[in-house]
Amino acid sequence: MTREDTRLKVFGAAVELIAEQGYSATTVDAIAERAGVAKGTVFYNFGSKEGLFSELLEHSIGRLAGALSSAAVGETALEALDGVVLGQLRFFEEYGPFARVLLAEMWHTAWQEAVARLRERVLGVYAGVLRRAAENGEIRADLDVETAATAVFGMVLTVSIEHRVLHPDRPLTDVHATLVDLMHGRLR
Structure with missing residues (x-):
């Protein structure tokens, strides 16, 4: 090994x-x-345990950022946004425990560097797609894309955990469709 x-x-x-x-x-x-x-x-x-957790966060945030970046495809920015949401759902379907760790542990003061990397690398994918959508006139031009990126990421994170724990038999495509409907209605 x-x-x-x-x-x-x-x-x-x-x-x-x-x-x-x-x-x-x-x-x-x-x-x-x-x-x-x-x-x-x-x-x-x-x-140390702290070193392990720090490297675990770095490794996992990198994998998540890569998955979201790869999923940010489509002819329009909104299609890319939909792809990023689906990419996040799929990532947390495969790595469910990391979703729970993010929700429960990431916001402690001790991990502020990891939170900064999460904001830059993961939320940055969402912010970039939202910024492009605003520039293209696909969504409201006055949208605060940084706050929207955080909100969408948090919504998908929470829904991912709920899906895995309470509704594992519900098709991921149905969960994605509901999230997309909610987002599109508020973004425009």
């Missing part, structure tokens, strides 16, 4: 445990046990 494989196993174990019981209650011992590695392996790779 490569070092990168080990790090990914530890990331997976950490995000699951933190989603289940919170950052404070999650121990390095529990993460190592869940990942099937020695406790020393966690410390060797990350230095």
Whole structure:
């Protein structure tokens, strides 16, 4: 197993445990046990629990930003926005525990650097598409795109968690269609 494989196993174990019981209650011992590695392996790779969580956030935010950027396609900016929403839904369908970690843990003062990266890299995808839509006359020109980007991201995050926990049998395409209808009605 490569070092990168080990790090990914530890990331997976950490995000699951933190989603289940919170950052404070999650121990390095529990993460190592869940990942099937020695406790020393966690410390060797990350230095500390805080280092692990910081790198976990960086890794996950990067993957999320990449998924949203790849999904931002369409002939119009609104189509690209719809694609970004679907990309976020699909990402959190696959990485549900990370959605719960974002909702519960990201807003603590200790993780402000990670929040700044989330704003820049993830919310930046939404803001860019919304800005383009405003410039093209597809949505209101006076829209505060930064606030709208945060609102749309938060709405999709919350709906993703609810879908995964309460309505896993509901087709993701139906969830997406409802979100798109809501957004289009308010953006125009």
